[in-house]
Amino acid sequence: MDDMRRTEVDGLRVTWRLVQHHLIAIVAVDNACDASPIASFCPSNYPDLALARELLPELARLWDAVRHEFWTRLFPPMPLATSERVLA
Template identity: 35%
Template sequence: MGDGEHWTEIDGLQALWRSTHDTSREIEVMTVHDTRENPVPDVTFPPGTDLADARERQPEWELLWDKIRREFWHEYNPAARRTRAIDRRRH
C-alpha cells in the first residue's frame, strides 16, 4: 500500500482509496475487491476516480461508499477524533 492509502471493508467488499489533497476531489477510489460467496470480478477504477464517480458507477455498493466517507472524515477531521475520544471517556 502506498503513502496515504487506506483499506475499507464492509459486507465482504474491500476498497482501496486515498485522500487526494484536492478540495474538489477529496477521495480517490482505486479498486474494490469482493470476498463474498459469489463475488463479482474486482473493479479497478481509472486514475482520478473520486468517491462520487465510484458511487455513480456502482450504486449497489452504497454501504461501502458511506463507510469510506465516514473513515475519511474521521481521519482528516481532528474535531471528529476529539469528540469521539471525549465520548469514550464519558462511558
C-alpha cells in the same frame, strides 16, 4: 495527506487514497476473502467518491463507510471532557 487506505464492508474491500485538497480517489474494489476484483480504475483517472457512487450504486454501504472513515481521519473526534474542570 497522500496515502493509501482500505475499508471493508459486507465482504468487500475498497482501496482508496487521500490526495491533495483532501479528495478521495477510489483505486479498486475486491472481495475481501480472496482478493478477486470487482472493479479497478486507471491511475490517471481514479474516480472520486461521488463518481464511484454513480458507477457502482449497489455498493452504497461501502461508499458510506469510506465517507465515514474519511471524515473521521480529517476531523478526529474530540476527547471527552474530563471530570475535572477548571472554573474561572
